[in-house]
Amino acid sequence: MALMNPAVAQDAAPLPATAAPRATETPMPQTPDPVSQPSPGVAGDAMPMPEAAEPSGTPTRLRAPETRSDLPHNLSPWGMFMAADWVVKAVMVGLGVASLITWTIWLAKSIELACARARIRRALATLQSSGSLDEASRTLSGRGGPAAFMVRSAEQELRQSSAALAYAGDGGVKERLGSSLARIEAQAGRRMSKGTGALATIGSTAPFVGLFGTVWGIMNAFIGISQSQTTNLAVVAPGIAEALLATAIGLVAAIPAVVIYNVFARAITGYRQLLTDAATGVERLVSRDLDHAKVPGSARLAG
Helix, strand or coil: CCCCCHHHHHHHCCCCCCCCCCCCCCCCCCCCCCCCCCCCCCCCCCCCCCCCCCCCCCCCCCCCCCCCCCCCCCCCHHHHHHHCCHHHHHHHHHHHHHHHHHHHHHHHHHHHHHHHHHHHHHHHHHHHHCCCHHHHHHHCCCCCCHHHHHHHHHHHHHHHHHHHHHHHCCHHHHHHHHHHHHHHHHHHHHHHCCCHHHHHHHHHHHHHHHHHHHHHHHHHHHHHHHHHCCCCHHHHHHHHHHHHHHHHHHHHHHHHHHHHHHHHHHHHHHHHHHHHHHHHHHHHHHHHHHHHHCCCCCCCCCC
């Protein structure tokens, strides 16, 4: 094996081929590698990266709430009343008038009933302590009330029937007197019950009137939702609150009316019982006088 000369071997070694740049190609711009970029924490003299701008539609915590001109600022009962629809306003005004009527009837009827009960109790005490109809008439002379009127009616019936008592007996007198006293009793009870029918009407209809105002107001609130094309609760809540205020006023008018009506119903029932006691006392005095008239030498029915 022949040894080669190192100089010749070095000359015979192939040279690496170098690619020459083409004349027709342009060098591509090199984009910086984001990984190789220095971070602000590493390089102190590096410029900080700009913050990404957030979309215009995204709310930020630092943004102040915008004041809506279409939202009511006064949500008090008076403010909601002034901002309500005219139908809801009419319902509220009507319910307010009904509540005023309720309390007026309560005040007037309470005074009337207290005075009537006191008067009939004094008349009952007089009828129970009197020994004859004439004595009771003298005690109750100049007084008003159903009991005094019963006594005067009994005296009138006895005067008109005195001529026929000896022949027809006292059965017809008692029958006529009973019917007369029953009519006086019914008239007094009916007079005392006057005004309680309005309480019953208010108590039974006021909740439904308030509900009508609520339905009307909520209907307008949904119409406002469709017109404004928004489901924001702050836009529709005032209208719904105004509608619910009508139901609240209806309950405020109805609940006292029902309670006061029940109280007056029990009180008037007791007053009618006192009227019945007074009529019974008058009949008892008349029956006693008729019995004493049958006694020889008695002048109980004279005059």
